[in-house]
Amino acid sequence: MGTSKRNKRAAKALTMREEEILQLLASGLEISLIKERLAIRANTVKKHIEDTYRKLAVHSRYQAVAWAWKNGLAEKSSKPGK
Numbered sequence: 732m733g734t735s736k737r738n739k740r741a742a743k744a745l746t747m748r749e750e751e752i753l754q755l756l757a758s759g760l761e762i763s764l765i766k767e768r769l770a771i772r773a774n775t776v777k778k779h780i781e782d783t784y785r786k787l788a789v790h791s792r793y794q795a796v797a798w799a800w801k802n803g804l805a806e807k808s809s810k811p812g813k
Contacts, residue, residue: 741787742802749783750804752776757796757805 745753748769755765762780766773780795789795799805 741798742804744786745783746779749779749786752779753783753795753799754805756780756792757799 751769752765755768760768762773762776766776769776780792784790784795787795787798789798796805800807
């Protein structure tokens with residue numbers, strides 16, 4: 732299977748909340764700020780991040796953010812948190 736098909740499948744596998752958290756990670760927010768913004772517990776944020784990493788077959792925040800930029804789920808921004 733080609734990388735493009737694998738990326739499309741991974742993107743479709745993400746829940747709306749996982750996409751939202753991935754976008755917030757890509758904007759530079761830390762877990763503590765994400766939990767406040769979404770009004771959820773830090774452990775819930777961490778669980779969504781773990782699930783996202785598994786679905787995207789990545790092992791770090793850097794890889795997940797790079798994947799999001801490459802696949803159009805997040806925009807590169809010079810102003811974190813915006």
